[in-house]
Amino acid sequence: MPHITCFIRYEIDPFQREAFRTYAENWGRIIPRLGGRLLGYWLPWEGSNHEAWGLVGFDSLADYEAYRVRLKADPEARANFEFAQAQRFIQREARTFCEDAQP
Numbered sequence: 001m002p003h004i005t006c007f008i009r010y011e012i013d014p015f016q017r018e019a020f021r022t023y024a025e026n027w028g029r030i031i032p033r034l035g036g037r038l039l040g041y042w043l044p045w046e047g048s049n050h051e052a053w054g055l056v057g058f059d060s061l062a063d064y065e066a067y068r069v070r071l072k073a074d075p076e077a078r079a080n081f082e083f084a085q086a087q088r089f090i091q092r093e094a095r096t097f098c099e100d101a102q103p
Contacts (some may be wrong), residue, residue: 001101003057003058003059003060003100004058004059004060004063004064004097004098004099005039005055005056005057005058005097005098005099005100006036006055006056006057006058006064006096007053007054007055007095007096007097007098008053008054008055008056008094008095009051009052009053009091009093009094009095009096010051010052010053010054010090010092010093011050011051011090011091011092011093012020012044012050012051012052012090012091013050013089013090013091014044014049014050015089016087016088016089017043017044017049019087019089020043020052020089020090021043022083022092023080023083023084023089024041024043024052024054026076026080026083027041027054027080028041029076030057030061030071030074030076030077030080031056034070034071034074034077035058035063035066035067035070036056036057036058036064036067037056037057037058038055038056038057039055039056040054040055041054041055042054048092049081050091055090061097064097080100091100
């Protein structure tokens with residue numbers, strides 16, 4: 001069975017790059033604890049200064065859905081979402097789900 005990767009594209013405020021870094025570092029603790037395989041977060045380096053990415057792996061879409069339930073109930077995860085909303089460094093966020101081409 002192929003694995004699923006949640007590819008998250010963020011449009012961030014380039015003047016709040018370090019706030020996004022803190023947000024991503026927080027997910028580094030939270031995501032694995034709640035059952036996701038954090039593949040990484042990336043900040044813009046050269047070129048576009050407003051795009052950042054996060055990739056999280058799951059064994060199946062059902063595993064992702066169960067993870068989302070745990071995420072919404074977790075106090076540390078909720079605090080990280082609230083931090084992003086209060087600081088307003090994420091302007092847009094889009095998720096794409098991909099499967100392994102060579103399972």
